[in-house]
Amino acid sequence: MLIRKLFKFENAHIVRNCSSDRCRRSIHGHSYKVEVLLEAHALDHGQMVYDFGLMKGTIKDVIDAFDHAICFWDKDDAEYIRLCKEFSARWIALPVSPSAEQFARLFFVLIDAILKQTVMKNGEADVLLHSVIAHETDTGYAQAFRDDAYNPRMGSIALADIVFSDQVRAEWGDPQLYDKLQSGTPLVNPDVTLQVKI
Numbered sequence: 142m143l144i145r146k147l148f149k150f151e152n153a154h155i156v157r158n159c160s161s162d163r164c165r166r167s168i169h170g171h172s173y174k175v176e177v178l179l180e181a182h183a184l185d186h187g188q189m190v191y192d193f194g195l196m197k198g199t200i201k202d203v204i205d206a207f208d209h210a211i212c213f214w215d216k217d218d219a220e221y222i223r224l225c226k227e228f229s230a231r232w233i234a235l236p237v238s239p240s241a242e243q244f245a246r247l248f249f250v251l252i253d254a255i256l257k258q259t260v261m262k263n264g265e266a267d268v269l270l271h272s273v274i275a276h277e278t279d280t281g282y283a284q285a286f287r288d289d290a291y292n293p294r295m296g297s298i299a300l301a302d303i304v305f306s307d308q309v310r311a312e313w314g315d316p317q318l319y320d321k322l323q324s325g326t327p328l329v330n331p332d333v334t335l336q337v338k339i
């Protein structure tokens with residue numbers, strides 16, 4: 142069974158080397174919508190694949206980091222990168238270009254790491270990230286599956302190569318969030334008291 146939760150953020154970028162002229166050499170923004178699809182073959186004690194409420198913890202925090210930020214490819218022109226950092230407190234350096242395709246892959250890698258480190262407390266069984274859909278506009282989206290996220294032919298994405306500005310990190314409920322994610326620190330879900338014996 143699949144469940145899906147939708148997240149939203151506003152973000153600015155340039156996508157170098159693309160065919161669309163407006164896209165490749167003018168900073169522009171999008172109101173992104175990100176669909177996170179989780180898969181399981183059994184249900185938790187609440188008879189859910191994974192409580193939507195739990196997805197509003199670390200998963201939401203990581204996606205929200207991209208809100209009101211500028212993203213740039215770390216291979217972009219050094220002066221452009223310097224100016225992005227100078228004029229925007231919220232910036233994110235990426236190891237890949239910020240196309241819809243790469244956003245879908247980036248979020249897959251980030252959320253996959255979160256789920257792998259999450260200590261589930263309510264009987265959740267084999268919850269896996271199925272795919273991530275990144276809507277760049279109302280009419281265009283990309284969907285990344287596991288094979289895409291870790292496909293070196295599409296560019297390698299390591300957590301250490303996604304760099305969040307100090308301002309982005311400071312605005313997290315837990316400013317150590319990304320350090321914890323990189324070091325494999327367990328992310329423990331809240332304990333649950335069962336009202337009905339099973």
Ligand SMILES: Nc1nc2c(c(=O)[nH]1)N=C([C@H](O)[C@H](O)COP(=O)(O)OP(=O)(O)OP(=O)(O)O)CN2
Binds near residue numbers: 156239277
């Ligand atoms: N496959 C992709 N194609 C394009 C991407 C992308 O990420 N993946 N990105 C862009 C630009 O960022 C552009 O801003 C969006 O392009 P487009 O869909 O053409 O935008 P419109 O606002 O013109 O959309 P309409 O709904 O068709 O008006 C370009 N291509």
